[in-house]
Amino acid sequence: MRSGVKSMNSPRLATIGRRMFLGGLGLGVLAASFAAEAQQTTRRPLVGFLCNTMKLARAFGEGLRELGYVDGRNIFVEYRCAEGRMERGPDLAAALLRLKPDLLVGASDPLVKVLVDATHTIPIVMTSSGDPVGNQFVDSLARPGRNVTGVSIIAPELAGKRLELLKTVAPEIAELTVLVNPTNPNASRQLRETEAAARSLGVRLKVLRVPSTTEFDKTFSGMGRASATALFISSDGLFLAERRRIADIALANRMPAIGFAREFAEDGILMAYGSSLPALYHRAAVYVDKILKGAKPADLPVEQPTKFELVINLKTAKAPGLTIPQSLLVRADEIIR
Incomplete structure (x- = not known):
């Protein structure tokens, strides 16, 4: 019986089917390749850390790693440590700002103050502030209201x-x-x-x-x-x-x-x-993670140590x-x- 529709068992149709399949497979691999390349070229956030000592700053790095961040892979962290020479704070902060960081971290009030004086727009995370309200870094502990938040060691007793x-x-x-x-x-x-x-x-x-x-x-x-x-x-x-x-x-x-x-x-x-300073630095990484994921410093309450x-x-x-x-x-x- 004659028909206008050819049998699916036709060698020609089988060849066309194979070509379509292989072509689709090739496009899929190509698309996946482009997606992977796009992911690799996605801009990784840059965090600038103005620290007292590198020894304590390592606790911050450990906190980031536990949250899934790997320095050099999906985040960049630039450290500038005063090592007791607080008069170097302004120069170290200026060096960090020239890198155009997405977020800044300050290790103590003298260094946080340098960062606060330098920018009112880049988010700043404190690792161990002695008096964030008294120093006018934040409006209040519960609602910072500015570009600064983080951890405080304030405990008057x-x-x-x-x-x-x-x-x-x-x-x-x-x-x-x-x-x-x-x-x-x-x-x-x-x-x-x-x-x-x-x-x-x-x-x-x-x-x-x-x-x-x-x-x-x-x-x-x-x-x-x-x-x-x-x-x-x-x-x-x-x-x-x-x-x-x-x-x-x-x-x-x-x-x-x-x-x-x-x-x-x-x-x-x-x-x-x-309070344990390494624990505070470690905790500061949580603030960095939240801000990089879209939270605003003004809305993140400042934490105080309980132990x-x-x-x-x-x-x-x-x-x-x-x-x-x-x-x-x-x-x-x-x-x-």
Whole structure:
């Protein structure tokens, strides 16, 4: 029977079918190739980190990795660390801004202030701000309202608790030498809180103002070992970077001392009490992730630490002949022997 429709078993139709299939397959592979190439050429975000020390900045990098970011693959992170020389902050910030970053990270209030002064449009994430509201980085902790958000270490009661810890170890303390960086925007607030705590415990204050690394030896020279004196280290990136030098000075003058982060005790200071700085840096990566995914800094509440750690260095306690009460040892999160 004749028909206008050829059989599907026709060799010619089979050949055409194969050609169509192979052609479609080729187009599919080509499309996938173009998609992969487009994905590879998609612009990767650039984050500029103005940091105190590279050691702490690594915790931020670990936080990014846990969120799926790989530096050099799907994100670029440029680090510029002051390493205790806070006067370098403006130059380091300018270097970062020349790179046209999508987001900036500031490690401490002096460095955050440099970034805030430099831009009101690029999002800024704080890793450990001492007073973001008082320094006018944000309108409020709950609703920042500007281009800045992140993590704060603000906790006004910490000065009193640190002084109480010193009095527990050395009850005879009658004078407290307070180390302050006058260039830190939080210096006045920290000093007021320390003065209030000292008054409540009947302790006199002696304030040592150290604005830069070059001032350490001059400030401490000739101080000698005053009886019943302890050293209180205010929160500041300069002191964090110079903690080993401060520990040597405290030991040379046989002064029990307390710092604001565990790194001080690890490097020879008698005690440290405060929030974990690596944990704060790690947490800052979450803010970076949210902002890169579209969240606005103005709408992201500033977080405050809820956990504080006590670290005691028993090796340091032996030098001035101090005995750490057992009641304090059982409270410690870590004891360095």
